[in-house]
Amino acid sequence: MMSIFIYEHITSGALSAEQLSDSLMHEGNMMINALCQDLLALGHSLTIIREASLPHLFDDDKRLTTIYVSDLAEFTKSWQQCQQIFNQFIIIAPETANTLANIVANLRQNGKHVFGCSPEAISLFTDKYQTFKHLKSHQIATPQTFTVEQWLNEINSDEQQRWISKYRDGVGCEQTFIQTSTQLRHFLSNLSSSILSNTIIQPYIDSQSLSLSLFITAEDIHLLSVNIQHMQQQQNQLHLKYCEVKRNDLIDTDVAIDLAKKLHQSTAGLYGFVGVDLLKTENQLYIVDINPRLTSSYAEAGMRHYGNPALLLHQEIIKTFADNDRF
The missing domain is CATH 3.30.1490 (Dna Ligase; domain 1)
Structure with missing residues (x-):
């Protein structure tokens, strides 16, 4: 089976010249660790690029190749080489400053297959004001912005x-x-x-902060988890304290899927892992934000209590490899 390249922006070395918060680095590390663990368990060969100062991942598993970089110059050279060598990519990156959209667009322009949302969908949901206007135009409940x-x-x-x-x-x-x-x-x-x-x-809406972890294919929309986002207020600033996954008791599955379908029907290019942030009041579900990528809830241990959360991604990868073999 061909090797899949997993790119996680925070831990890749792309930001080695910048001062990053411990929480941001921890989040990036947890996500790539969890995804690698899950795909290795399903038999895939993986390659990642990683800042050399970070702890090593799965050194004892020969199916994971890690390219270590020590500074920005090394990262730039190695990442350019990887984009020439590999054909299948999974990208984990923030939307801020169009980082995610630009990486995905560049890869697709060079004929690479990216298991994730289209650059156009990412660009739309990168901008929260455009997201509001889009949702409102499709009669999807969202806070006035x-x-x-x-x-x-x-x-x-x-x-x-x-x-x-x-x-x-x-x-x-x-x-x-x-x-x-x-x-x-x-x-x-x-x-x-x-x-x-x-x-x-x-x-401000007095409500419960929830999120949906979705996996979207050409054929169906899958609800991986309903999550509680436990928020903490320090002075006037809000922080995400932790995420409690597999709380599907809080939203009827049919309601969650219907909302996800309405979102999907309104927007071309939603594919793969997608996170939807919600506010739940007594009689309304508001979509606050759409994350067109893998989110930090994926890394929570509870996501694995009922099986491997990368199984649907695994099936999409197998289908893509099979399609490539036919040509």
Whole structure:
């Protein structure tokens, strides 16, 4: 079986010149570790690129080849070589600054097969304001969303009303704040114009934070897990404390699948692992965000209590290899 190249951006060495938070590095490490473990268990040969200072993964398994890089120059050279050598890729990267969309687009332009969403779908859901407009145009419930300019010019709310502000292209809870109208105006007055243009504002909704872990194929939509996102507020900033997976008791499976189908029907190019962030109130499910990629919930141990969560990906890989063999 041909080797599949798994690229995880945070641990790859692409950011070796930058100062990364421990939590971000931990998240990237957990995801690539989990995915490699699952695909190795299903008999695949894998290759990864990894920053040399990080702990080694599965050194005793000869089916995993690791290319270690020590600095940005080594990474750039090795990654360029890998894009020439390998034909099958799985990409784990943040949407921020179009990182994920650009990597996938470049690979596909060079005739490579990427097991994941199309660059167009990724680009759409990278921008949370465009996501809001897209969902609204397809009658999919989503929180009202404003640019900073719209909010300042159009909204005359009660001073104590609470609002959520976040980056338009942020991932997770990066720079996500909950503030009253008064606090938010003061907060915005201290931001640079570039940050203001990359910020969106939504009304705070008293709700339960959930997410769906999906795997989408050409034939079907599979619900891998309903997850609780346990949030923590430190001063005015929100953080994801931890994710509790396999809480499918919280949403009727038919309801979750119907919502996923409506999303899928509205958007070409959704394929593979997709995460959908939700707010659940007493009588409404709101889609807050769509993550067109593998998300951190995949790495939770609970995802493996009922089987290998990479089985559907494995089946898609086998189909792709079989199709290639016919030509």
